[in-house]
Amino acid sequence: xxxxxxxxDIARRMAELGERSHAVTAYxxxxxxxxxxxxxxxxxxxxxxxxxxxxxxxxxxxxxxxYRRGFQRxxxxxxxxxxxxxxxIKLLKSRYEKNCRLLRKYPYCFQQDFPAFEELPLxxxxxxxxxxxxxxxxxxxxxxxxxxxxxxxxRNFFQNLDKPVxxxxxxSQYELEYLRDNVRKSEWVGRENHVYLHYxxxxxxxxxxxxxxxxxxxxxxxxxxxxxxxxxxYPIDFQARxxxxxxxxxxxxxxxxxxxxxxxxxxLSSHNGGDFFNEIFDNHPNLIxxxxxxxYHLRDQVSKFRQLLSSGGTITFDSVIGDGDLEKxxxxxxxxxxxxxxTDKDIFVALYLAMADLRNLDPAARIVPSIFFQPHFHxxxxxxxxxxxxxxxxDSPEYQELRDFSPLKGFKYIKTFTPLRRPTTSTxxxxxxxxxxxxxWKPGQEPLTIPDELTERVLNRNYMVDWQDRLFxxxxxxxxxxxxxxxxxxxxxxxxxxDLPYTKSMTYCSRNGERDPESLKGNxxxxxxxxxxxxxEEYLGREERVYxxxxxxDVYRRYGYDFQxxxxxxxxxxAMNALxxxxxxxxxxxxASYKKAMEHKVFFEGEDPEQRRQEILTEIGxxxxxxxxxxxxxLMRGLRFVNKNGAPLNFMPLLELDPALLEQPLYH
Numbered sequence: 073x074x075x076x077x078x079x080x081d082i083a084r085r086m087a088e089l090g091e092r093s094h095a096v097t098a099y100x101x102x103x104x105x106x107x108x109x110x111x112x113x114x115x116x117x118x119x120x121x122x123x124x125x126x127x128x129x130x131x132x133x134x135x136x137x138x139y140r141r142g143f144q145r146x147x148x149x150x151x152x153x154x155x156x157x158x159x160x161i162k163l164l165k166s167r168y169e170k171n172c173r174l175l176r177k178y179p180y181c182f183q184q185d186f187p188a189f190e191e192l193p194l195x196x197x198x199x200x201x202x203x204x205x206x207x208x209x210x211x212x213x214x215x216x217x218x219x220x221x222x223x224x225x226x227r228n229f230f231q232n233l234d235k236p237v238x239x240x241x242x243x244s245q246y247e248l249e250y251l252r253d254n255v256r257k258s259e260w261v262g263r264e265n266h267v268y269l270h271y272x273x274x275x276x277x278x279x280x281x282x283x284x285x286x287x288x289x290x291x292x293x294x295x296x297x298x299x300x301x302x303x304x305x306y307p308i309d310f311q312a313r314x315x316x317x318x319x320x321x322x323x324x325x326x327x328x329x330x331x332x333x334x335x336x337x338x339x340l341s342s343h344n345g346g347d348f349f350n351e352i353f354d355n356h357p358n359l360i361x362x363x364x365x366x367x368y369h370l371r372d373q374v375s376k377f378r379q380l381l382s383s384g385g386t387i388t389f390d391s392v393i394g395d396g397d398l399e400k401x402x403x404x405x406x407x408x409x410x411x412x413x414x415t416d417k418d419i420f421v422a423l424y425l426a427m428a429d430l431r432n433l434d435p436a437a438r439i440v441p442s443i444f445f446q447p448h449f450h451x452x453x454x455x456x457x458x459x460x461x462x463x464x465x466x467d468s469p470e471y472q473e474l475r476d477f478s479p480l481k482g483f484k485y486i487k488t489f490t491p492l493r494r495p496t497t498s499t500x501x502x503x504x505x506x507x508x509x510x511x512x513w514k515p516g517q518e519p520l521t522i523p524d525e526l527t528e529r530v531l532n533r534n535y536m537v538d539w540q541d542r543l544f545x546x547x548x549x550x551x552x553x554x555x556x557x558x559x560x561x562x563x564x565x566x567x568x569x570x571d572l573p574y575t576k577s578m579t580y581c582s583r584n585g586e587r588d589p590e591s592l593k594g595n596x597x598x599x600x601x602x603x604x605x606x607x608x609e610e611y612l613g614r615e616e617r618v619y620x621x622x623x624x625x626d627v628y629r630r631y632g633y634d635f636q637x638x639x640x641x642x643x644x645x646x647a648m649n650a651l652x653x654x655x656x657x658x659x660x661x662x663x664a665s666y667k668k669a670m671e672h673k674v675f676f677e678g679e680d681p682e683q684r685r686q687e688i689l690t691e692i693g694x695x696x697x698x699x700x701x702x703x704x705x706x707l708m709r710g711l712r713f714v715n716k717n718g719a720p721l722n723f724m725p726l727l728e729l730d731p732a733l734l735e736q737p738l739y740h
Contacts, residue, residue, distance in 0.1 A: 079098050079099075079101040079102035079105055080098075080099075080102040080106075080113055080116075080117070082094075082098040083095050083098035083099040083101075083102050083117065083120070086098055087099075087120065087124075092124050092125065095120065095124065096120070096121060096124060096125065096126040099116075099117040099120045099121055099126065100117070100121065100126060100127070100130060102117045103117035103118060103121070103130065103134060107134075107137070108137070108141075111138055111141065111143040114134050114137070114138060115134070115138060115143070115144065117134070118130070118131040118134035118135055118138075119131070122135075122155070129199070129200065132152070132156070132199065135148050135151065135152055136152070136205070136214050139152070139214065140213075140214065145212075149212070152197060153197075156197045156198055156199075157195060157196075157197045157198075157207075160198050164189075164196060164282040164283070165189045165282075167281070167282055167283070167284075167285075168189055168192070168278075168281045168282045169189070170287075171281040171284065171285075171286045172186045172278075172281060174286050174287060174290055175281075175286065175290075175297070178290055178293075178297075179293065179314075180266070180293065180295065180296040180297060181297040182297070182298075182299070182302060183274060183297075183299045183302070185274075186278055187275065187278055189282075192209075192275070192278060192279040192282070193208065193209055193210060193275045193276060193279055194206050194207065194208060194209070194276065194279035194280070194282075195207040195209060196279075196282055196283050197214075199217045200217075202219045202221060202222075203217040203218055203219045204217070204218050204220070204283055205217050205218070206218060220243070220244055220245040220246065220283060220284065221244075221245050221246050222244070222246060222545075223246055223485075223486075223542065223545050223546060224246070224545060224546045225246075225247060225250055225485065225487065225546060225571050226244070226247065227239070227571075228567070228568040228569075228571055228572075229247075229250075229251060229571055230254075230358070230438075230439050230571050230572060230573055231567075231568065231573055231574070232573065233358075233437065233438045233439065233573055235307055236264060236265055236266055236267070236268055236306075236307050236438065237251065237255055237267050237268065237438065237439075238268045238270060238306055238307075239251065239267070239268070239269055239270070240269075240270045240271075240272065241270070241271055241272055241273075241276075242269055243280050243284070245284055245285060248269075248284070248289055248295075249288070249289065249484075250484075250485055251267045251269075251294075251295075252267070252288075252289055252292065252294055252295070253332045253333075253440075253484065253485070254332065254333055254439050254440050254485070255267050255294060255438060255439055255440075256326075256330075256437070256438060256439065256440055257292065257294060258310070258316075258318040258321075259318060259321045259324075260321070260323070260324040261318075261323055261324075261436050261437070261438060262318060262319055262320075262321045262322060262323050262436060263318050263319060263436075264307060264308070264309075264310050264318055265318070265438050266294055266295065266296045266307075266308075266310075267294055267295050267296065268296045268298055268306050268307065269295055269296065269297050269298065270298045270299075270302075270303050270306070271297065271298070271299050271300075272300060273300075274299050274300060277299065296308065323435055323436045325435065326435075326440060326441060327407070328404070328407050328408070328411075328418055328421045328422050328425070329411075329418065329421075330440050331360070331421050331440055331441065331442070331443060332440070332483060332484045332485055333440065333442040333443070333483065333484075333485040333486075333487075334442060334443045334445050334480070334483040334485070334486050334487075335359070335442050335443065335444050335445065335486075335487050335488075335489070335570055336445050336446075336480075336486060336487070336488045336489075336543065337349060337350070337353075337444065337445065337446040337489060337490075337491075338488060338489070338490040338534070339364075339446070339447070339448060339449060342498075342502045342505070343493070343498050343499075343501040343502040343505060344491050344492060344493045344498050344552060345491045345493050345552030345555070345603075346364060346446065346448075346491055347364070347595070348491075348552065348555060348556070348581065349489075349491050349550075349555065350363055350364060350446060350583075351581035351582055351583055351589065351598075352555070352559075352563055352578055352581060353444055353578070354577070354581075354582045354583055354584065354585070355429075355432040355577040355582050355585055356432070356444075356572065356575060356577050356578065357432055357433060357434035357437060357575060357577065358433075358434065358437055358439060358441050358442065358572055358573065358575075359433075359441055359442055359443075359444045359572070360424050360425060360428045360430070360433070360441050360442065360443050360444060361428060361429075361444035362424055362427045362428050362444070362445075362446075363446070363583065364446045364447075364448040365427075365446070365447060365448060366447075366448050366449070367447040367448065367449060367470075367473055367474065367477065368473075370420070370423070370447065370477075371473075371477060373423055374416050374419050374420055374423065374478075374479060377408070377419045377422075377423070378416060378419055381408060381409065381414060381419070386405070387405050387408065387409075388401060388405065389401035389404060389405065389422075389423070389426035389427075395428070395429040395430050395431050395584075397430070400425070400426060400430075401426055404422045404425055404426055405422075407422065408422050415479075415482050416478040416479045416482065417478075417479045417480075417481070417482025417483065418482075419479070420479035420482075421443065421479075424443050424445075429584045429585070431585070432577065432585065442570075442572075443483075447474065447477075449470045454466055454467070454468045454528070454531040454532045454533065454534070455467050455468070455531070465713070465714060465715070465716060466531075466533050466536070466713055466721070468534070471534070474543070475541070475543070480543070486542065486543060486546065487546050487547075487569070487570050487571070488543060488544055488546065488547035488548070489547065489548050489549070489550055489566060489569065489570065489727075490534070490535065490547065490548075490549045490550070490724060491549075491550055491551075491552050491555075492535060492549050492550070492551050492552065492627075492631060493551070493552040493553070494552075494553065494604075494633055495529060495620055495621070495624050495627060495628075495633075496612060496617045496620050496621065496636070496637070497603075497604070497606070497607070497608065498529075499525055499526070499529050499612055499620060499658070500606075500607065500608025500609075500611045500612040501603075501606075501608060501611075502525055503522065503525055503608070503611040503612060503658050503661060504608055504611045506520075506522045506523075506525075506665075507522065507611060507661055507665075510522065510661075510664075510665050510668065513668075515672075519668075519669035519672075520665065520669065521662070521665040521666050521669050522658075522661055522662045522665040523662075524662060524696055524699070524700075525658055526616060526619060526620065526655070526658060526659075526700065527696075527699055527700055527703055529620060529624070530619075530620065530623040530624060530703060530704075530707065531703060533713060533721070535549060535627060535630075535631075535723060535724050536713055536721040536722065536723060536724070537721060537722060537723075537724045538715040538719070538721055539719070539722055540715060540717060540719055541715070544724070547724055547725075548566075548569050548724065548725055548726070548727045549631065549724040549725065549726050549727065550562065550566055550726075550727040551631060551632070551726070551727075551739070552603075552604075553604050553739040554727075554729060554738070554739065556599055556600075556601045556603070556604055557601055557604070557735070557736055557739055558729060558733070558734050558735050558736060558738070559579070559599055559735075560579075560733050560735060561729040561730055561731075561733035561734050561735070562727070562729060563578045563579075564730065564733055565727050565728060565729050565730065566727060569727060580598065581597070581598045581599070604739065609657075610657075611657065611658060611661065612657050612658050613655065613656045613657025613658065613659070613660075614637060614657075615651060615654045615655050615656065615657075616655050616656070616657050616658050616659065617636070617637040617638075618637045618638045618651060619651060619652070619655060619700070619704070621635050621636070621637055621638035622638045622643060622648075623703075623704060623707050623708075625638070626723075630723050630726070631726055632726070632738065632739075632740055633740060634740045643708075645705060645708070648701065648704045648705070648708065649701055652697050652700050652701050652704065653697065655697075655700070659693075659696070662692075662696070663689055663692065663693055666688070666689060666692055667685065667689055670685050670688065670689075673685070
């Protein structure tokens with residue numbers, strides 16, 4: 073007896089006995105086992121689930137799959153239409169007719185022959201509270217579920233700002249609102265600046281009026297709808313055609329509440345090339361960019377200003393002026409003081425405007441500038457735990473701080489990018505930085521020690537993201553090595569992902585306009601690739617590199633790094649334990665830092681200080697080795713990481729480069 077027959081027999085027996093919940097469970101298993109192989113079983117199971125309180129999406133997906141494969145198409149289409157479409161016809165028709173009325177009155181929609189609702193080429197079958205499944209009437213085919221509010225900007229709308237923004241076939245409510253919110257009014261920039269929306273198929277455009285909400289999009293009359301051949305009218309001479317001379321208006325400075333967009337440059341871990349990326353985006357004419365800021369400093373500033381404003385006090389930005397504009401602090405303080413229903417996001421935007429060097433910002437730009445946000449931490453600490461189902465759950469106090477940072481919750485549009493550097497190189501650079509701090513330590517200062525950077529790195533899975541988290545729903549990972557070796561391809565692609573124009577300012581490194589700065593003493597400047605090939609051998613031993621490469625093999629394979637030290641051979645627990653016993657380099661520096669920190673430690677009377685120090689160092693070394701063995705053992709089980717809700721974590725997608733723009737072969 074096959075597995076699906078067993079589940080099916082149990083399901084049928086439970087159904088006969090009236091044990092509905094057990095039958096639902098068994099039919100769910102039977103459906104999963106029979107999928108794509110036993111259509112009769114699939115249909116029986118899906119019908120039972122649908123009619124008896126099972127997961128309706130599981131049944132719905134099975135119905136669509138069977139329909140697509142040609143199994144009882146007429147019956148299934150009638151079932152899905154009666155169950156999912158007909159109960160919603162009234163709402164869909166009402167929304168369609170309402171949007172048609174709005175467009176008939178709208179001055180910049182020139183085609184007016186709206187078809188009757190029944191003649192529309194698409195039907196939209198609700199899938200859940202957010203998504204619809206489009207059905208093409210002519211071919212009688214179902215598409216994939218659509219979420220018109222999915223918070224992703226899927227294209228580079230703002231690639232070329234020499235002319236007004238032109239976009240074709242935009243059917244996402246989120247993206248339409250994004251264009252409305254981030255393209256400035258013509259009256260505010262002193263020139264024609266409408267958003268031109270070109271729809272290649274009138275029927276399809278009209279069909280989407282069933283599911284779009286046009287009212288909030290049309291209120292400011294920013295949008296121009298061009299259908300089919302009407303594209304030849306782009307761009308319209310508004311003075312000649314409508315008598316509107318926008319050149320008579322002075323450019324209006326960007327207000328605090330105009331800014332809705334944030335680009336989050338994340339810190340995956342220390343020494344991943346973050347300063348290099350900051351230097352690329354410095355001086356961009358469409359960014360309010362500030363160098364890395366400690367998150368606790370930003371949080372404290374926002375809290376302080378909130379309390380002062382709430383009590384009617386006076387705030388000042390004098391200590392954070394970014395460009396020498398002496399009048400800017402008072403302007404911002406006045407704007408904040410006059411605001412009603414002021415939010416932490418408003419305070420945060422004002423703070424960034426105060427801190428940023430705005431001298432290169434284009435005041436007459438067609439688009440609202442974006443906040444370029446790079447919150448910094450001294451280090452990223454990850455912990456590995458288990459949920460109720462004993463699945464691996466990663467946590468980080470720093471990441472939780474970001475999630476709790478209230479200003480972020482006020483931004484409607486967030487793009488996230490994360491620099492990644494070869495893990496062994498990044499770790500070596502980090503240990504070098506910490507060792508330099510040890511070497512520069514002076515008596516009287518707080519003693520310093522080096523943390524176990526090896527365990528910190530192998531536990532760090534920040535490249536695996538929670539797609540249920542708003543901060544990562546529109547994110548990409550970009551390799552430091554690509555930025556250094558293939559800057560044109562890398563930053564053209566990154567600008568496109570972030571929906572920015574690729575500008576001259578992105579072809580060089582700068583800080584507040586200064587070309588090729590030295591971000592830290594001894595760091596390589598600009599596009600110098602030396603940092604890629606430097607091995608930091610005195611800070612990270614060969615066996616330590618094998619340990620890193622083996623336990624971070626998923627990173628290497630997913631993001632295109634070759635192994636340089638690990639030979640690819642299988643490794644069991646015994647081999648790993650032996651490897652941990654041979655770790656030297658970073659390990660020795662860690663123990664040396666503790667030894668130095670204990671030089672002035674006072675021990676109890678009667679204790680031999682040197683013997684006691686050695687005992688403590690031995691204990692630290694043994695605990696460190698035990699922790700490394702424990703972490704290796706856990707990771708070697710091939711864990712599948714999940715978020716706190718039990719949903720799997722996914723690899724952050726790697727930024728794809730245009731091969732035609734590569735200046736040299738990709739780094740591996």
